Amino acid sequence: MSKPIHYKFWTLCMVQDGDFILLLDRQHDHFKGFIPPGGKVEFPESFTDAAIREVKEETGLDVSDLIFKGLYEYVNPVKHDRYIIFNYWTDTFIGTIKEETREGKPVWVHKEEALHLPMQSSIKRRFPLFFEEGTFEIQVEWDEENNKEGNVRMRRT
Known part of the structure; x- marks a missing residue:
């Protein structure tokens, strides 16, 4: 009998305003750096609703008209884990960003400067x-023995 697979779902939403994007300056736990808002999908909410909720919680903005951009997943064959991140983009929002949240400080960053900031490889x-x-699908196989990313496969449509 094969081991059951454990699925976990997250969302991430890139919010854009002209040449600027909204990132969180996250400086806690093992996931430090600048990241777009996002988080876990709560059952039974939809993936899009989870992305909208997470942006609101982490930035204070109400987003709408989300466009699905792709899937990013980590697969751990040793632990039978599969972490799937649903990625969205939008330029439609209302509200004012919060000064600080438990996930980090929301900041508008020029799109061309963003990749020069400390940011996780994923x-x-x-x-x-x-x-x-178009959309993308990226699958990363986790190397459990070395505790790092292994094979990466990417598709664009």
């Missing part, structure tokens, strides 16, 4: 794909 890898036509 964010850097998909960052330019948010601003291209």
